[in-house]
Amino acid sequence: MRISVLGVGAIGTVLATCFAQSADHEVHLHVRGERGARLMLEGLRLSGVQTADVPANRFLFSCNELEMDDHLTHGSDIVILTCKAHAVVDLLATAERFRKPDGLVMALCNGMGHHETLARAFGPPHVLAATTTHGAFSQADGSVMWAGEGQFNLGASPLGPEHHRVLPFLALLEEVGLSPVWCDDAAAMVWAKVLLNLAINPIAALAGLQNGELLQPDRLASCMMVYREVAMLAALERISIPDEAVFEQQLRQVLLATAENTCSMLQDIKAGRVTEIESLNQAVVDLAEHHGLAVPVNQILATLIRACHP
Ligand code: PAF
Numbered sequence: 001m002r003i004s005v006l007g008v009g010a011i012g013t014v015l016a017t018c019f020a021q022s023a024d025h026e027v028h029l030h031v032r033g034e035r036g037a038r039l040m041l042e043g044l045r046l047s048g049v050q051t052a053d054v055p056a057n058r059f060l061f062s063c064n065e066l067e068m069d070d071h072l073t074h075g076s077d078i079v080i081l082t083c084k085a086h087a088v089v090d091l092l093a094t095a096e097r098f099r100k101p102d103g104l105v106m107a108l109c110n111g112m113g114h115h116e117t118l119a120r121a122f123g124p125p126h127v128l129a130a131t132t133t134h135g136a137f138s139q140a141d142g143s144v145m146w147a148g149e150g151q152f153n154l155g156a157s158p159l160g161p162e163h164h165r166v167l168p169f170l171a172l173l174e175e176v177g178l179s180p181v182w183c184d185d186a187a188a189m190v191w192a193k194v195l196l197n198l199a200i201n202p203i204a205a206l207a208g209l210q211n212g213e214l215l216q217p218d219r220l221a222s223c224m225m226v227y228r229e230v231a232m233l234a235a236l237e238r239i240s241i242p243d244e245a246v247f248e249q250q251l252r253q254v255l256l257a258t259a260e261n262t263c264s265m266l267q268d269i270k271a272g273r274v275t276e277i278e279s280l281n282q283a284v285v286d287l288a289e290h291h292g293l294a295v296p297v298n299q300i301l302a303t304l305i306r307a308c309h310p
Helices: 009-022 033-042 089-098 114-122 163-175 185-206 211-215 219-236 244-257 266-272 282-292 296-307
Strands: 002-006 025-032 045-048 051-054 059-063 077-079 100-107 127-133 136-137 144-148 152-155 180-183
Touching: 002 009, 002 089, 009 025, 009 045, 009 051, 009 136, 009 144, 009 219, 025 033, 025 077, 025 089, 033 059, 059 185, 059 282, 077 089, 077 163, 089 100, 089 114, 100 114, 100 127, 100 219, 144 211, 144 266, 152 185, 163 180, 180 185, 185 211, 185 219, 185 244, 185 266, 211 219, 211 244, 219 244, 282 296
Parallel strands: 002 025, 002 077, 025 059, 045 144, 077 100, 152 180
Antiparallel strands: 045 051, 127 152, 136 144
């Protein structure tokens, strides 16, 4: 099997170094910029949950800024987008170029709507929904810290790939320690993860707080206000999400487990990067508008976050 990983940031590095352990498979990395050039020369380094120092020659590389080798064209059985939410659309043509005609594609990115975007581009039978609770961050020396062991959740829509096509990939994820979990309800799986980002990221980012500091009662109450609006939207969309008490419990657990973390949206703002707000709270606002539902808390969070970045 050949697996393509498009975007080798923190989560992309965790996946790539894990896949590289399995000698039976080719691992192709699509990189860009200065960091990408360094990875092509020096390989990938991972510490934390697993430690690995994988030389560059273990991988097949392509680079956004260079012409692509023809031998990579339509050669990948699995294509995984591990990029920022706003880069998914830009990478569709690249993913199509690498994917075998019957290859599977998935996006392991924060936010809503990626599964639908991929299904429109490649056709539902070739697309999986994916989320992860593995936690990782890039370090100053270019290596990646796999800080929290989680799961790699996969699911398909009713028109999605037949399960037998996914089995070899599930077996690989298991073999290399990425803890796959198959979810029958793909939409519920994606919303369960997105709910946490909707409730945590903009509030932590605007307040400039580490995740654990949101456990203070007034701040937690603000996170739950976001949840309540999204719960009304989920009901209109007929998507099953955790009820309020269960969600509050999950939220507390994530905030505790990631207490020292600066959430990705605050990291983006501090670094002057575009945030993922359009695929998070702004996506809630847009979807709510179709139903004539007012979601003022999400709307004001989206507006204020946009005011913080270019
Ligand atoms: O986006 C993030 O930072 C993470 O998904 C989460 C769960 C909020 C932890 O920081």
